[in-house]
Amino acid sequence: MVKILLISALIALASAQTTVNELCEDKPVQQEFAMSDYLGLWFDYAKYPSIFEFAGKCGTSEYTLRPDGNLGVRNKEINRLTGTTITTEGYAMPDPTEPAKLGLVYPNQPEGKVAPYWVLGTDYLTYSVVWGCTNINETSSRQTLNIITRDRLPSDAVVNKAIDFCFYSIQDSLKFVNMVKILLISALIAVASAQVTVNEICDNKLVQQSFSINDYLGFWYDYAKYPTTFEIGGKCGTAEYTLRSDGNLGVKNKQINRITGSTITIEGYATPDPQEPAKLGLFFPTVPSGRVAPYWVMGTDYESYSVVWGCTNINETSSRQTLYIITRDRIPTEFVINEAMNVIRRNDINAEPLRKTIQDSCP
Numbered sequence: 001m002v003k004i005l006l007i008s009a010l011i012a013l014a015s016a017q018t019t020v021n022e023l024c025e026d027k028p029v030q031q032e033f034a035m036s037d038y039l040g041l042w043f044d045y046a047k048y049p050s051i052f053e054f055a056g057k058c059g060t061s062e063y064t065l066r067p068d069g070n071l072g073v074r075n076k077e078i079n080r081l082t083g084t085t086i087t088t089e090g091y092a093m094p095d096p097t098e099p100a101k102l103g104l105v106y107p108n109q110p111e112g113k114v115a116p117y118w119v120l121g122t123d124y125l126t127y128s129v130v131w132g133c134t135n136i137n138e139t140s141s142r143q144t145l146n147i148i149t150r151d152r153l154p155s156d157a158v159v160n161k162a163i164d165f166c167f168y169s170i171q172d173s174l175k176f177v178n179m180v181k182i183l184l185i186s187a188l189i190a191v192a193s194a195q196v197t198v199n200e201i202c203d204n205k206l207v208q209q210s211f212s213i214n215d216y217l218g219f220w221y222d223y224a225k226y227p228t229t230f231e232i233g234g235k236c237g238t239a240e241y242t243l244r245s246d247g248n249l250g251v252k253n254k255q256i257n258r259i260t261g262s263t264i265t266i267e268g269y270a271t272p273d274p275q276e277p278a279k280l281g282l283f284f285p286t287v288p289s290g291r292v293a294p295y296w297v298m299g300t301d302y303e304s305y306s307v308v309w310g311c312t313n314i315n316e317t318s319s320r321q322t323l324y325i326i327t328r329d330r331i332p333t334e335f336v337i338n339e340a341m342n343v344i345r346r347n348d349i350n351a352e353p354l355r356k357t358i359q360d361s362c363p
Helices: 002-014 156-170 173-191 334-346
Strands: 017-020 040-047 056-065 071-079 085-094 101-105 114-122 127-135 141-149 195-198 218-225 234-243 249-257 263-272 279-283 293-300 305-313 319-327
Touching: 114 156, 127 156, 141 156, 293 334, 305 334, 319 334
Parallel strands: none
Antiparallel strands: 017 141, 040 056, 040 141, 056 071, 071 085, 085 101, 101 114, 114 127, 127 141, 195 319, 218 234, 218 319, 234 249, 249 263, 263 279, 279 293, 293 305, 305 319
8 A cells, every 4th residue: 555655656746736826837948958968867856845745755767768759757766664665657758849848647647647847947967947837727727846956965056056047937036936935845844854864773862851841942043953955055044942832842943045035934843752751743734744753852951052863763674863953042152062962972873964054144
């Protein structure tokens, strides 16, 4: 059953979409599109969200040239819960007069639906921006947007080039900001559980003793976290914690996009364990799977730093782990960071994958 769900998920992910209150327009696509240069392996960097995103990671697309002249498509994704790799195959038919406008077909998709796959722009070597639009009725449409890259972890220069291209292609600042907002909401959900996969199962680490949720409330700045590929031009990450009437911890995460200056906010809550309140379960209602992420406060002095760790077993030998250092000051002192690192070392947590959050030129 999981495989059936994941195959459906991959088809949906290939055209992850959002509904907008406007009709499709005939956007300019890549001129003199060279299909032979487009072939090969691409990595998913960012896309419009889909309600079918089923615990997936490591999405890739491989394009080959078929004997009939169409573009062979093979999408892969790994399920984070089982470690299973699911592959779905199809093909894309180029328009004879505008070959950058392709129609994507998956034979196992109901009714043989053809999804628009328009290459708005690509340099073939580093990035491609793919858009699609299908009218639903006389006033609205379903739109897709994908940024794919040749490198699994592209440089800021490559990502900025792709987003800049979107801006000049759309030529409508409001539409562009809305597009980036959709991408960044997905990014914030991912950033909220930035993670790495390790070849060990979770252990029951010692958390902050006598955790005081009241002293933990207030404003915190992201200092460093395990990386995620979905951080789309983000900076100035913050978290604000409040006490809800039901006794849970209210969570409000914010991030600013470096390209547009837009501020994106996502809200959720964290439920403390009755026996060990420093072990919380973090929940964002906008996450399609409704997954609860472990948010364990390993150590905090409440006034300057907190070290937050989480772990979820994938199978019998590996797990997904998250790690954050958050601080009360945007630019903490070296002493504060040393105190946080001592907590990490004391708990035998790998600090090597940590990446600092950009906190320059923030409001």
